[in-house]
Structures are given as C-alpha cells and as structure tokens.
Amino acid sequence: MSETERALAYATGNRARFVGELQKFVRFSSVSARPEHARDSAECAEWLADHLRLIGLKRVAVVRTRGNPIVYAEWLHAPGRPTVIIYGHYDVQPVDPLDQWHSSPFSAQVRGSYLYGRGASDDKGQMFTHLKAVECCLRTAGILPVNVKCLFEGEEEIGSSNFAPFLVEHSSDLQADVVIASDGAMPNPHQPAITYAMRGALMMELEVTGQKSDLHDGVFGGMVHNPLKGLCDIVSRLQTKTGEIAIPGFYDRVSETGQEERTFMASNGPTGEQLMKDARTEALWGERGFTPYERTTIRPSLTISGITGGYQGTGPKSIIPAQAAAKMSFRLVPSQDPLEIEQFVRKHIAMLTPFTLQSKMTTHMTAKPIVVDRQHAFIKTAAAACEEGFGQAPLFIRSGGSIPALAAFQNVLNIPIAMIGFGLPGDRIHAPNERFHLPNLYNGIATSILFMEGMSQ
Amino acid sequence: MSETERALAYATGNRARFVGELQKFVRFSSVSARPEHARDSAECAEWLADHLRLIGLKRVAVVRTRGNPIVYAEWLHAPGRPTVIIYGHYDVQPVDPLDQWHSSPFSAQVRGSYLYGRGASDDKGQMFTHLKAVECCLRTAGILPVNVKCLFEGEEEIGSSNFAPFLVEHSSDLQADVVIASDGAMPNPHQPAITYAMRGALMMELEVTGQKSDLHDGVFGGMVHNPLKGLCDIVSRLQTKTGEIAIPGFYDRVSETGQEERTFMASNGPTGEQLMKDARTEALWGERGFTPYERTTIRPSLTISGITGGYQGTGPKSIIPAQAAAKMSFRLVPSQDPLEIEQFVRKHIAMLTPFTLQSKMTTHMTAKPIVVDRQHAFIKTAAAACEEGFGQAPLFIRSGGSIPALAAFQNVLNIPIAMIGFGLPGDRIHAPNERFHLPNLYNGIATSILFMEGMSQ
Numbered sequence: 001m002s003e004t005e006r007a008l009a010y011a012t013g014n015r016a017r018f019v020g021e022l023q024k025f026v027r028f029s030s031v032s033a034r035p036e037h038a039r040d041s042a043e044c045a046e047w048l049a050d051h052l053r054l055i056g057l058k059r060v061a062v063v064r065t066r067g068n069p070i071v072y073a074e075w076l077h078a079p080g081r082p083t084v085i086i087y088g089h090y091d092v093q094p095v096d097p098l099d100q101w102h103s104s105p106f107s108a109q110v111r112g113s114y115l116y117g118r119g120a121s122d123d124k125g126q127m128f129t130h131l132k133a134v135e136c137c138l139r140t141a142g143i144l145p146v147n148v149k150c151l152f153e154g155e156e157e158i159g160s161s162n163f164a165p166f167l168v169e170h171s172s173d174l175q176a177d178v179v180i181a182s183d184g185a186m187p188n189p190h191q192p193a194i195t196y197a198m199r200g201a202l203m204m205e206l207e208v209t210g211q212k213s214d215l216h217d218g219v220f221g222g223m224v225h226n227p228l229k230g231l232c233d234i235v236s237r238l239q240t241k242t243g244e245i246a247i248p249g250f251y252d253r254v255s256e257t258g259q260e261e262r263t264f265m266a267s268n269g270p271t272g273e274q275l276m277k278d279a280r281t282e283a284l285w286g287e288r289g290f291t292p293y294e295r296t297t298i299r300p301s302l303t304i305s306g307i308t309g310g311y312q313g314t315g316p317k318s319i320i321p322a323q324a325a326a327k328m329s330f331r332l333v334p335s336q337d338p339l340e341i342e343q344f345v346r347k348h349i350a351m352l353t354p355f356t357l358q359s360k361m362t363t364h365m366t367a368k369p370i371v372v373d374r375q376h377a378f379i380k381t382a383a384a385a386c387e388e389g390f391g392q393a394p395l396f397i398r399s400g401g402s403i404p405a406l407a408a409f410q411n412v413l414n415i416p417i418a419m420i421g422f423g424l425p426g427d428r429i430h431a432p433n434e435r436f437h438l439p440n441l442y443n444g445i446a447t448s449i450l451f452m453e454g455m456s457q
Numbered sequence: 458m459s460e461t462e463r464a465l466a467y468a469t470g471n472r473a474r475f476v477g478e479l480q481k482f483v484r485f486s487s488v489s490a491r492p493e494h495a496r497d498s499a500e501c502a503e504w505l506a507d508h509l510r511l512i513g514l515k516r517v518a519v520v521r522t523r524g525n526p527i528v529y530a531e532w533l534h535a536p537g538r539p540t541v542i543i544y545g546h547y548d549v550q551p552v553d554p555l556d557q558w559h560s561s562p563f564s565a566q567v568r569g570s571y572l573y574g575r576g577a578s579d580d581k582g583q584m585f586t587h588l589k590a591v592e593c594c595l596r597t598a599g600i601l602p603v604n605v606k607c608l609f610e611g612e613e614e615i616g617s618s619n620f621a622p623f624l625v626e627h628s629s630d631l632q633a634d635v636v637i638a639s640d641g642a643m644p645n646p647h648q649p650a651i652t653y654a655m656r657g658a659l660m661m662e663l664e665v666t667g668q669k670s671d672l673h674d675g676v677f678g679g680m681v682h683n684p685l686k687g688l689c690d691i692v693s694r695l696q697t698k699t700g701e702i703a704i705p706g707f708y709d710r711v712s713e714t715g716q717e718e719r720t721f722m723a724s725n726g727p728t729g730e731q732l733m734k735d736a737r738t739e740a741l742w743g744e745r746g747f748t749p750y751e752r753t754t755i756r757p758s759l760t761i762s763g764i765t766g767g768y769q770g771t772g773p774k775s776i777i778p779a780q781a782a783a784k785m786s787f788r789l790v791p792s793q794d795p796l797e798i799e800q801f802v803r804k805h806i807a808m809l810t811p812f813t814l815q816s817k818m819t820t821h822m823t824a825k826p827i828v829v830d831r832q833h834a835f836i837k838t839a840a841a842a843c844e845e846g847f848g849q850a851p852l853f854i855r856s857g858g859s860i861p862a863l864a865a866f867q868n869v870l871n872i873p874i875a876m877i878g879f880g881l882p883g884d885r886i887h888a889p890n891e892r893f894h895l896p897n898l899y900n901g902i903a904t905s906i907l908f909m910e911g912m913s914q
Contacts, residue, residue, distance in 0.1 A: 033772040094770055100670070158772050185676070199675065203773040211738035213557070214888040217786050218656065218858030219642070222700060222758035223732060223749040225742035229696065229761045236693035239686065241811065243679060275680060281668035283813040285682035292680040301679035304686045305776050310763030311784060313551055315490040315615055316660040316821040318786055318858075319762050319887050327768060329674050329775055354698065356740040364773040401675030401775075430776050431671040 003145075004453045007136040011445045018132050018445070019110065019438060021051070025090075025124050026108035026117040032068055032091035032158045041068040041154050044090050048152060049073070055135035057150065065162035068154030075134070076147045082177040082455050083147040085415065086134075087405060088127025089156030089183065092119030093430045100432035114435040121427035125436035126182040127152065129422060129444030136449055145456035149176060153405060156183070159203065159365025164408035171413060178378040179409045180451060182444065184399050184421025187270055189439055192386040192394040192447070194379065195419035199297065200332035200369035201402035202341050205362045206231065206349060207325045214310075215320040225356035228309040228324040234352045234359070235304055235326050243286045243295070245302050245330075249344040253335045257298045268395045269293040270425075278425035297398035301331045327364075331400060338366035367404035372417055381454040382418040389447030394420075420447065460602075461910045464593040468902045475589050475902070476567065476895060478508070482547075482581050483565035483574040489525055489548035489615045498525040498611045501547050505609060506530070512592035514607065522619035525611030532591070533604045539634040539912050540604040542872065543591075544862060545584025546613030546640065549576030550887045557889035571892040579886035582893035583639040583879045584609065586901030593906055602913035606633060610862060613640070616660065616822025621865035628870060635835040636866045637908065639901065641856050641878025644727055646896055649843035649851040649904070651836065652876035654754065657789035657826035658859035659798050662819045663691065663806060664782045671767075672777040682813035685766035685781040691809045691816070692761055692783050700743045700752070702759050702787075706801040710792045714755045725852045726750040727882075735882035754855035758788045784821075788857060795823035824861035829874055838911040839875040846904030851877075877904065 001009070011018075028044035031037040045062050048071050052060045057073035068091060076083070095105040095118050103109045105118040115125065130150075137144050151174075153163050167174060186193040210227035239245055257265075272292040276284060286295040295301070309324025311317035330345070332338060346361050353359040372379065374396050386394040399421070409415050422444040428434045458466070468475075485501035488494040502519050505528050509517045514530035525548060533540070552562040552575050560566040562575040572582065587607075594601050608631075610620050624631060643650040667684035696702055714722075729749040733741060743752040752758070766781025768774035787802070789795060803818050810816040829836065831853050843851040856878070866872050879901040885891045 033770060033774060035771075094768070094774060096768070096770070097671075157775075201675070203775075205773075210740075211736050213737060213885065214554075215736055216858065216887045217758070217760035217762055218658070218788055218856070219882075219886075220732070220736050220753060221760045221786065221788050221857060222752035222756055223729075223741065223743045224736050224738055225740060226760055228764060229692065232689040232692045232761065232764070233698065235686065235689045241690065272680075275677070279668050279672055279677050279681050280670060281681055283667075283682060284680065285813045286680045295679035296677060299679055301674070303674035303678045303683055303777050304689065304767070305674055305774055305778065306767035306769055307685060307689070307764050307781070308769050310761070311551070311553070312763055312765050312769075313490060313553070314492075316662075316784060316786065317490060317551060317762055317887070318614075318660075318760075320760050321762065324764070327773060329678065329773065331675055331678050356742045399675070400678060401673065425676075428670065429676075430673045430774070 003141040004449060006140040007449045008446055010140050011132065011136045011449065015442055018441065019115065022115060022125055022128050022441065023108040025128060026115065026120050027106050029106045030091050030154060031094050032155050033094050038068065041091060045069045045071050045154055048090055051131065052150060055131060056138040057134065065166065067162050070166055071152040073150040074148060075144050078144060078147045081146045083149065084452065084455060085174065085176040085179040086130045086148060086150045087179050087181040088152050089123045089154065090152055091154040091157050093157050097432060102433055113438050115438060116433060116435045118434055120434055120436035121423045122429035122434065123156065123183045125441060126422045126444065129182060129441060130180065130448045132445045133448030133452065136445065137452065145452045149174065156403065156405060160404040161365065163405045164412060167408050167412040174413060176415055179415050179417045181406055181417060181419050182422050183403060184419055185423040185425055186421050187395065187425065189424065189437055190390065191392055192390040193397045193421055194382055194386065194394045195399045195421055196372045196374050196396050197297065197398040198370040198406065199400050199402055200336060200338055201365065201367040202330040202332060202338045203364040204328050204345060205325060205364060206234065206328065207323060207360045208234065209323045209358045211322055213322050217318045217320045220320060224320055225354065226320050227357055228321050230354060230357040231309060231324040231326055234349060237352055239302050242288060243301065245300060247344050247348045250341065253337065254300065255334045265293060265398065269397050296400035298333055300333050300336065303329045305329050331402065332369055334369045334371055336369065338368060342366065365404065367402040368407040368411065370407050370410055370417065376416050378416055378418055382420055382451055385447045385451035385454050386420060388450050390443050460598040461906060463597040464906045465903055467593045467597050468589065468906065472899055475898065476572065479572060479582055479585050479898065480565040482585060483572065483577050484563050486563045487548050487611060488551050489612050490551050495525065498548060502526045502528050502611055505547055508588065509607060512588060513595040514591065522623065524619050527623055528609040530607040531605060532601050535601060535604050538603045540606060541909065541912060542631065542633040542636045543587045543605060543607045544636050544638040545609050546580045546611065547609050548611040548614050550614050554889060559890055570895050572895060573890060573892045575891050577891050577893040578880040578884035579891065580613065580640045582898060583901065586639060586879055586898060587637065587905045589902045590905030590909065593902065594909065602909045606631065613860065613862060617861040618822065620862045621869060624865050624869040631870060633872055636872050636874045638863055638874060638876050639879050640860055641876055642880040642882055643878050644852065644882065646881065646894055647847065648849055649847040650854045650878055651839055651843065651851045652856045652878055653829045653831050653853050654855040655827040655863065656754065656857050656859055657793060657795055658822065658824040659787040659789060659795045660821040661785050661802060662782060662821060663688065663785065664780060664817045665691065666780045666815045668779055670779050674775050674777045677777060681777055682811065683777050684814055685778050687811060687814040688766060688781040688783055691806060694809055696759050699745060700758065702757060704801050704805045707798065710794065711757065712791045719751065722750060722855065726854050753857035755790055757790050757793065760786045762786050788859065789826055791826045791828055793826065795825060799823065822861065824859040825864040825868065827864050827867055827874065833873050835873055835875055839877055839908055842904045842908035842911050843877060845907050847900050
C-alpha cells in the first residue's frame, strides 16, 4: 500500500468524524457583512486555528487585520519539493430572508446526503476538503508530499479589502509555486471541473436624497420631487431592457472572445437549459448574440441587489420619503479595470441626477477579473487529481463570480491558481437553505490528497 | 355673562388640565397600519369612550367592526335645534423612522408651546377641541346649544374601509344637518382656514416576481431578469420626469378648473414660497402650467411611498432578489373615480410587465374627492366662529389630502361638511417629531363653542 493509498483509506475510514467536524465549523455565524457578528467571526477563526494545530500544521497564527483575522498555518518539511498555498474563507453571507430557511442556518443539519447551513458550501465545506487531505497525509505518512502554506481569510464575502494589503506586507514569506482554492462549483456530483476564469466585480451603493424629511404625500404630492421615484428613474436608465449596460465608456475595454474559445466553452460549459434549471427560472433573459453561459462569464453584468426607501411595513403609508438607496453589483470581464469603471459609473450617475435631487455613490468593493492558462503544468496536475478523485476527467469552465483574494494572488504574488470547485449548482449559496453535498466532501478530500501527491512528482 | 361667555371662560380656566388629558390620549400607540397595535387601538377607544361619558355625553358606545372599533356618543336634548355630527379619528400613522424622533413618539412631551407625539396633530389634538368644547358647554350651561352626535373611528390612516359600511347600516340613526371635522391644517397660528375641497385617493401595491428564489448575481448575473430592476423599470414609466402620470385614461375625467376659481385660489391659498418652506425643500418640481398650490390640490399626483427588494442591510450582498414591491399613492381630483382609475392602473401595469417577470397589484384603499359649496349657510356659520375664535377671518382653502370617511358622509348621508383644520404646516404629520401647537388647541375649543352657538341661531 503506497503512502497515497494509505491516506485515501484513512479518509474513507473517517468520513463520519469529518462531517461532524464540518458541522462544528458551520455552526459559527461568521457573517462578515454584519458588524454585530465580528465576535462570532473571531471565535470561528480561533476554532479554525485550533483545528489546524490539531491536524499537525505548524506556526499556526490568527493574524489581526482592520477587520476579521486571517488564519495562517504551514508545513515546510519537504525540502526541494514545490510549495502549495491553500486558500479559503471562513466568513459567510448574511442569512436573510430568514423565514425561508427550512432549518436554522447555523444548526448545520444533515438531511440525506446534504449538510444544510449558511456557508456549508461557500466556503466552509469546500475549504475543509484540503484541511482533511492534509490530516490524512500527516496521520498516515507523518509527512506531506509537498510544502504547504494555509491562508484562510474572514472577509471574502465583503470584498477581502484587508487581504491584498496582507499579501503585499508578507510577500516574501508567501512565495509558492501554486495556489489551490476551492470556492466554486462543478456541474454535477459526477463531473468535476476546474475554473480557469472568473469575472471581476465592482459593488457600489447609490443614495438619493431630496427634501429634509419625509412629507405627507397628500399635502405635498405633485410639487416635491420624490427621491425614491428619482432613484428608480436613475436605476432604470443604467441598463437596457435586455441587460446591456448604458454607461458611457463601460464596454471600451471589453475583450472580444475569439471563436476558438467560444467553441471550447460551448463544448465544456453548461447548456442554457441546464443554467435555467440551476437558476430555477422559466424565462431566459439577457444580451442578444450570446448564450446564457457566455452572458454570465465573458460578458459583464449589472444587478441591482437591494433597494430601500420609504415605508417598509404592511398596508399603506402616505409619505414622500426623504431618501432612498440602491445597491449595485457590476461583474466585469477582461480587460475591464474596476477602478476605471467606478469612475465611469460615478460620472454617469451624476449626469443622470436631476437638479431637484442629490445623489451620492459609495464603493463597497472591487475585484479584477482572473484568467488562468489552461495549459499550465500545475493545472494539468490538478486535472489528473480530479479525474482520479471523481472518476471523471474535469471540465474546464469559466465562473461568473469574483474572488478578489485570488485576483490579488495573481496580481501581487504572480502565482498561478488552480481553482477546483466542489460546490454544486443547486447548493443555493447566498440564498436560503444553502447546502453542501457530502459525497463532494469525500471526493474532494481524495482529489486534494492526489493533487499534493501529483505536485511532488 | 352669556352662556357662551361662561363656556369660553371655563375653557380658558382649564387649559392646563385639557393639555394633560390630551397627553394621555396621545400616549396610546393606536397605529392602525400595524396589526400588533390592535390592542393599543382597542384600549384607546375604551379610554375615549370613558372620556366622552365623563364630559356628559349619552349613549356612549364602542362599536365593533371588522377592524378597530368606532366610538359613538350623543347629546340630543335640544329639540327643534340643528344636529351636528362631530367626526374625528383616534388612530395614528406608523412611527418609523424611529431613530429620527427627538423624544419617544408616544411619550407626548410638551416642549415650549408644542405637544410632541405621533397623532398629536393628526388627529387626536384636533378632534379633542370639539370634545372639550362640548365639555365647556355642559359644565357651565348644563346643556348644548345644538344636538350632537360624535363619531370617532380608528382606521382613518388605513382607508376607513369599515366606516362607510357603518354609515350605510346606521344611516337612519345618523341623520344630521352638518358634519364638523378637524383633520387638516391652517396656514399659520393666526390665520384660520376652512377646507372646501379634498383630493381623492387610491393606494395600491405592486409586487414583481421572477425566478423561484434569490440567486448569486456572480453566477447568474446577465441571464436572469432581475425582478427588482424590472420593478424600477415599471415604476419609472408610470410618470414623466415632471410628474405627469403616464397611464392611458388617467386624465380623461379630470375637470378643468375655471379661471375664476384659480384666481380665488391664488388670493386665498399659500404661495409657492410658503409651500416650499413648509416642505423644507429648496427645489420646486411638478407639472408645468400650474402653481405649487394647484399641483397639490386641483391636479392629481402619484407618489411611490415605499420600495422593498433584495438585501436591506449594510455593505454588499451578491444576490439577484426573487421579488420586489412598491407602494403607490395616487391623489385624485374631481371627477376622477378611484375604482375606474384602479382598473386603468392594473391594465397599464400588466402591459408594462415583461414576459420574463410576473406582476401582481393589491389595492389598499380608495377615497373619492370632496368639494363643498363655499356659499352654504353652515359654512358661513363656521367662518364666523373661526373669525371670533382666532381673531381673523378664515381663508377658504383646498387640501391635497384625502379623508375617505368624509367622502362617505357626502356620498352616503348627503350631509354638508364643515372642515376646519387646526393643524399647522410645520406639524410634521406622518413624519418623525409630529407635534401640535397648543394655542391652536385653545383657539380651536373656542371656535367649536362658537360654531355650536352659531348653529343654534
């Protein structure tokens, strides 16, 4: 029995315990968007650090930042072998709407072959595969096939604003040959996938204000410009009915994707039917001339993700509200620069604001788009590990999402990134009843063991 | 000393006690729009009934309805004299945004010459003038100059849907010569006013839905039609930038106001400068060809009074929300029919809804417009009472607001209505820090005593 076989056997023998440990991890309500959960995030980081020590990693540290801490750990006793950075995030999205959850979001219930809970898939369950792979190797062979540095952050869901500065500050200590990150999806439980591109992101908030306080709409309706209606007018004009973004300059740097790549995408990516099923929608929508897969990957998008203004309760209330706000999420593609787009948006919103109202823009986060060369040696190693771990060669897919931290690895440290997503399209990440498919945990652990083994060759 | 002089002297001598009683009345959180306050409303109605008994009214009854109770009381011992119905409402608007109140909305604090609290002006303070006038007469002369029937409802702020049916059911018992109602405003503390017209109202809610649940906007942004953006598009197209309502048929029955009436309005109503000051706005807005006063009285208006959709917390959240809702308040003018307009709105919203989304409309309330003949004898009596009570002849003004109950008096019982508003433009009704000017309480009581006296002649 080889060292790898013994590690894989250990993984199979300890599945029930691993699930129990993951449940403990999911039970921390480490919601980074909500300041009132800062303590939960800190406790989650401490638990994670303890767990890293327990499985045999060294120099474990909970590093303070201006926000939630970064958890670091390493094992560097494989001289001459490559160094792998394992990246993941222990923070999670907010849970609302809470009333649509079938079980409490932090109860981490196992029902059937799923573990339900906020963060179960994004990203606690997925990052856990690599921790358990490290444990399997250290508990059987006593050593790892490669050098490992773990970097787990607590602010991925709010833009990782403290992560890039951390990379810059510690760049000499963080040299490595490849980053492995599991914070994405595969098409179905039998079909693994390697993500070779992600969209960038720009998240902003528009606030529109008018008269000094709420007014009675009977008394003043007709002579005061309603900020809430003004906000609708602005928002409505940012985009055509089919989704094209109507902001001057926005498309200037959008790269045309060549026919070869589009053909590759068509044969490797999901079909429109599959995406509609995943989205649980019966109506297709979007830019003409592009498939649904293309619309969500090689084309930028704008989503109004929240609007608040005026009376929020049941029944009527006769007011002209004094202010209104809209949250906007732009997804960007190569070679768009989030900071340049931000200026275009600010300028256009100012232009759209009528003189009877005032508008203010706040930027919540930015992330550059990522593209990885599919022909890179490390990517081939990752592909071989996937094929053995899941019994099927991986598809190479693009993701429509954004991971600012991975963009930082590429930009600050110039390290290639192997993105192997263990989530499923039906995991309902960012939505009620998020869940993680437990067979993906098991096959993910095997894949990670095989990847480390492959990297050592 | 005449009976009237003795009643007026009693009023002056008991001011401090009256203010204390009004504070007790304001302390009930009788918010009709919120079901959780139903018990507070019921307790408020019981307190009011006890108070009516205490001041000497007869046959006091708290009448159950499908919603909040109606409080009835009478004094019918003036045979051969006219009968006056006193109308008012003891329910109040919701208090949000709560954090903008300088003192708790139901603490009923007196600061300077104002009583602060939700409902202090709209309508508890204003209706209280007539109760105290009745008390002043009964405590001094032992009788009233006229017959009186009191009708106080608890659902004015949510459309009085149970009030018109009550009037229909009890129409034979509710015969009277005039209704007096104080639920409006006068331009300043020294200038009384009689309202001779009110706008009608139609309050509806639009809900837009799309895919079955919230989705990650990175993964699906660009191929799913966002219901929140769809809602903005619909709302944006209901109205031009200057306020004209862009719904086919909407203006068909809007009466042209003649030049004579517009000239009368210009010399009796507030100036644009005054209205801008009252609204605490620096920018004028609205339909061309009409003054601000005209825009808010003889022209219809549409106000989006609330929008809810997607993420409502701080920071960003990467979702495409599954639903969004907007509350709309239409104000109508003669001869618009709320039920006909409702059909036009429903039809147009259906037309504006793209096939990729679904929309649903709910109607919260309707009220017909009211116009009273300024030359009516009872109106002249009211004007004389105002002149003596405030030391200044009243202005005759139009109100932009709507009181469905008063429309019902006109439509069901065919009784003329004397609307004498004791509120001030700066009372911030429906907004944080609502207040009532105490000198208006004192002069309002005197006016009510003088009105009853005048009616007996």
